Amino acid sequence: MIAIIDSGIANLRSAEKGFERVGARARVVDDPRALREASGIVLPGVGAFRDGITKLHRGGFVEPLLRAIESGKPVLGICLGLHFLFSESEEFGHHKGLNIMKGRVTRFPDSVASRNGEGPIDRLKVPHMGWNRIRIEREAPIFRGIPDGSFFYFVHSYYVAAEDASIVAATTDYGIRFTSIVWRDNLFACQFHPEKSQTLGLQLLRNFASLT
DSSP states (O other): OEEEEOOSSSOHHHHHHHHHHTTOOEEEEOOTTHHHHOSEEEEOOOSOHHHHHHHHHHTTOHHHHHHHHHHTOOEEEETHHHHHTEEEEOTTSOEEOOOSEEEEEEEOOSEEOOTTSOSSOEEOOSSEEEEEEOEESSOOGGGTTOOTTOEEEEEESEEEEESOGGGEEEEEEESEEEEEEEEETTEEEESSOGGGSHHHHHHHHHHHHHTO
16 A cells, blocks of 8 residues: 555645556555555645645654655655755745755746847746656656656746755756656655646556555
8 A cells, every 4th residue: 555645735635546547555644653554655745845844743754754765665755745855945934854865945046047148038937837848867667658758747936956966867947957856766756746747647656656
């Protein structure tokens, strides 16, 4: 059984249904003790970093999650769940993350220089919302059947600036190139929403489920 952590800040049913559609057993759990028995763990989240990380701590999920990662259990972070894994976030102030991976969660700039360095400044619409493609930087187990350049569905105003380039499995361009998937051993996390990304999103969930 794959445990989907009930952080109170995500559309948990959509993630649960996504796994159901690929034939995987998954359920939303609000008791951190359930993580011990799970074959895999999903850490979802939408909204503000501060609220989400506070609810994880208050719900008692942090220590069991860290133990599960250290034990080698497959873990998948989705959207804000990706952000939680890093050292800190500057969303609405300065807030500490789980520090499993080194890096900072920072906001998209309002404007960026044109690609060729000439011409007007390009304005960015923030949040970054809608379909965008990934560029695969390292072949990861969850990429099986997912070609380079595949499109996924994003909704976010903040992105991860990872200190260690070796954990970056895929990037995406939106004015700047940002990290869209990380992978280290049994730990995976994506900035987009696979459960909202149709066929290829379901393939990613299927690939993760196959590791559990």
